Amino acid sequence: MSPIVRLIAILSLALLSLSVAGVAYASNWTVALRASSSAGAQAQALPAPPTAVTSACTAPASNQQITVTWTSVSNATEFEVWQSFNSGSYSSVATLTGTAWTSSTGLAAGTYSYEVSGQVGTNWVGGLSGPTATRTIKNGAKGCQ
Secondary structure (H helix, E strand, O other), rough: OOHHHHHHHHHHHHHHHHHHOOOOOOOOOOEEEEOOOOOOEEEEEOOOOEEEEEEEOOHEEEEEEEEEEEOOOOOEEEEEEEEOOOOEEEEEEEOOOOOEEEEEOOOOEEEEEEEEEEEEEEEEEEEOOOOOOEEEEEHHHHHHH
């Protein structure tokens, strides 16, 4: 049997076993192929969106700095933090293994919102958490609010 036919057969069996088992979120699985004499495959569920995502101003507020925290979720090996400025598009600002991220000091004046996603490896991303409470940075001594 050719390696490609063998690979297709293995993937078909892996997906069939997932559907037969009635696994929730069966469409959100990754399949990792490993080179070996048996051409084995391994499936892993994508992480659910992180929960309890909050944002807070760091002390002192005049540092104009925001910390985002969240609760870890199963299957996530890393987390990606997404930021929106003044209701604009979200962009990735960090990828890390922990459950907290702190911005640099001296953020520009405006309103910031954050979302967090869990990841498995480098190319498999779960759903976004949804926006946290927003934080506003003001010019001058008032800083972060």
